[in-house]
Amino acid sequence: MSNVFTLINPQTGNLAFKLLPFDDNSHFDHLQRNNYFSLIWVTKGKGKVKADFAEHHFEENSLLAFSPYQPFMLCVSEPIEGIAIHFHPDFYCIHYHQKEVSCNGVLFNNVYQPPFTRITSEAAATFKMVLDQMKTEIQNAELAQYELLISYLKIFLITASRLKNEQLEEMKAVPDSKEPFILQDLKDAIEVHFKTKHSAGHYAEMLNISAKALAKLSKNYFNKTLTDLIAERIIIEAKRELYMTNKTIKEIAYELGYDDEHYFSRFFKTNADVSPQLYRETVGFGKMVN
Structure with missing residues (x-):
């Protein structure tokens, strides 16, 4: 067209x-x-x-x-x-x-x-x-x-x-579409703890619910597994840090709970299909304040 x-x-x-x-x-x-x-x-x-x-x-x-x-x-x-x-x-x-x-x-x-x-x-x-x-x-x-x-x-x-x-x-x-309260608690827990708690089991324990039940709720309401939700939240924060700051990738990895920069880079590439370095090179980082 x-x-x-x-x-x-x-x-x-x-x-x-x-x-x-x-x-x-x-x-x-x-x-x-x-x-x-x-x-x-x-x-x-x-x-x-x-x-x-x-x-x-x-x-x-x-x-x-x-x-x-x-x-x-x-x-x-x-x-x-x-x-x-x-x-x-x-x-x-x-x-x-x-x-x-x-x-x-x-x-x-x-x-x-x-x-x-x-x-x-x-x-x-x-x-x-x-x-x-x-x-x-x-x-x-x-x-x-x-x-x-x-x-x-x-x-x-x-x-x-x-x-x-x-x-x-x-x-x-709408009553039918209301999320169970536990899912709001889950969202709040992910927001507070995603930098330090990366496994679905941590959240099930924190919310006092079986991992299996929480996994089922997550899939039903968000159409994603709990592991996917956590990974997505970490990646969003990593992208924000890569763009907004000039912190090294090692520093960003550490702040997001990864002691091993290479493990973090592999995790990022698996989820974003691009390395943190290439993300920063092509999306930029805070170089131009609009």
């Missing part, structure tokens, strides 16, 4: 920002591991998204969100159409701007929820308007082009994050 708009960072040669309209699944029908953030708005069609360790069904008018090097692919049951926004952390870093857009842990890096948001007609109208502005601006190489594109991207991210939060609140209010 024509009308693909791309900005390249002249300093690094990395993709900075891209708008990609699509009218089939050819871009996403194979495993993706990109060094940028992706927002994929599916306006028509439906299918399954495979992301990290889980599979989820999505319908038309879904916004899918993926972080750098998060593995994903789409398997469609009805042909899809829509538009994707790709942006590199050097172009806009959601970690630096967490207070402004609050999308980290909501749209992106939310290990407990499917990686998509259902788009309402109101949000769709906002997205359409913002995307039209982006298309106009990306063709305009005037001064402050980046600043305006980032402003539109922020509107898009804030709209989507608010919507996802609303949907999460609605889910909590």
